[in-house]
Amino acid sequence: MSDITEETILSALGKVQDPAQGRDLISLNALRELRIKGSDVSLRLAQITPLHPGAAEIEAAARAALEAAGVSKLSVEYVAEVPADGRERGGLAAGVKNVIAIASGKGGVGKSTVSVNVAVALAMAGAKIGLLDADIYGPNVPTMMGVQHLPKPPDADGRLTPAEAYGVKMMSIGFLVKPEQAMVWRGPMLHNALRQFVNDVDWGELDYLIVDMPPGTGDVQLSLAQTTPISGGIIVTLPQKVSVDDARRGAEMFRQLRVPLMGVVENMSYMQLPDGGRVEVFGSGGGEALAAEFGVPFLGGVPMEPEVRAGGDAGAPIVHSQPDAPAAAALRALAGEISLRASLAALQTQSQTIPLQIVDE
DSSP: OOOOOHHHHHHHHTTOEETTTTEETTTTTOEEEEEEETTEEEEEEEESSTTOTTHHHHHHHHHHHHHHTTOSEEEEEEEEOOOOOOOOOOGGGTTBOOEEEEEOSSSSSSHHHHHHHHHHHHHHTTOOEEEEEOOSSSOOHHHHHTOOSOSSOOOTTOOBOOEEETTEEEEEGGGTSOTTOOOOOOHHHHHHHHHHHHHSBOOOSBSEEEEEOOSSSSHHHHHHHHHSOOOEEEEEEOSSHHHHHHHHHHHHHHHHTTOOEEEEEEEEEEEEOTTSOEEOTTOSSHHHHHHHHHTOOEEEEEEEOHHHHHHHHHTOOHHHHOTTSHHHHHHHHHHHHHHHHHHHHHHTTOOOOOOOEEEEO
């Protein structure tokens, strides 16, 4: 068999589509490095998120195409190149590529659980992640991430060093006040606190800043939208009608604030029984109906599991502590879908051409 050539590889990969972008790997400039040794080939492929939902499909198609072209041994390495949304951010948030706000219309739907586990799942996949707890009145992120204090006090210029756990940088009012302290603040005080949490925290370079929004549609939501450009919003709801009605107000809030709504998540979708059956404790179909109403994707549902609650109480997010649990798998899939939506939106604002390095051995 004759040796494989560069042209053979490029032609084969030109037939492999990224299902999310609807284009082939060559026209997407996804090939970063190509090594050829006889009929053995090594590839380095770029992905727009480290948790690309279509990664397995892309690799299977690439292997099939290259085997058909005569490649006898193939190794594939991936590198995540997360695009920035093109929006200018001030202060120490200048290095944040994308800001994703996770919201709901009411409390108690698991919005913080989704925010925390999405952030940790993306960090575990290799993304640079920040998590901002924007719930001034009821901060839960410190408890759910198992961190109660900032690593050091503000410096002389008021700059804050974020806490860090599970590879996630985070900021919360819960790090700055006593657990029992009630935050009786008016709008201007809320605005100043959020501005400081965004612009005066040393976030560094982040692929995604996940914002755990408070319930409702009040001062905090408005202040955050005024403080920093938000790439997109995610709505979390329960399946039941009462929760969907409240979530609808959250979705409408994003619309009024001109924040793109990226999708809807349904938490506590069902309870899995030991015999394999399901119990729909809060009904069914609410999340899908809300997504259809607003013309956005339904990103998926998360089952009810006691381990999710236990992990949140213990500061051990389930995607890290029990990665094989059904709820962990669902939350990891959500992290992939959410990050993909953000990256696809960011790509609309930019066009990149990166030279290919060819090494023929």
